[in-house]
Amino acid sequence: MLRTERLLLRRARTDDVSALHAIMRQPLAMRYWSTLPHPDVAATRTFIDSMMNPPHEGSDDFIIECEGRVIGKLGCWRLPDVGYILDPAEWGRGYASEALAAFIKHRRAQGGTELTADTDPRNSASIHLLERHGFVETGSAARTWLVGDEWCDSIYWKLEL
Secondary structure (H helix, E strand, O other): OEEOOOEEEEOOOHHHHHHHHHHHOOOOOOOOOOOOOOOOHHHHHHHHHHHHOOOOOOOEEEEEEEOOEEEEEEEEEEOOEEEEEEOHHHOOOOHHHHHHHHHHHHHHHOOOOEEEEEEOOOOHHHHHHHHHOOOEEEEEEEEEEEEOOEEEEEEEEEEEO
16 A cells, blocks of 8 residues: 555555446546446456456556545556556546656565556657656557557657666
């Protein structure tokens, strides 16, 4: 569990399904995610299950709470690649930055050596977030994710811890 001034980052629980589904079913929230919006609660349940029991070693993933409400997730489903999603109703309040700062501090304390990220070049908010926290661009590639019927490109990032 990680605490910041306004947030609690904690491990996923089965009772997070409906709150996270309310976020992950939104096209706006999922615009730059690697999948389409979740069509049903079962899809989010599978996502939560994979956070709680990843099929590989090296996961460090958190649910983000603000004032007792689930507002997103941030962490590494597979280290060292960090990913995050917030409810669009919470955008612009600095929560992603606050959560990412806490996560970076946590990974340093855990002895991590680096974090990486992959962003869609159209996702300027995510790009600025990573840059503010010291991530540097390491490359890019075209047509890396097929989401529905749309090919998306990638910018790759790295932060030395």
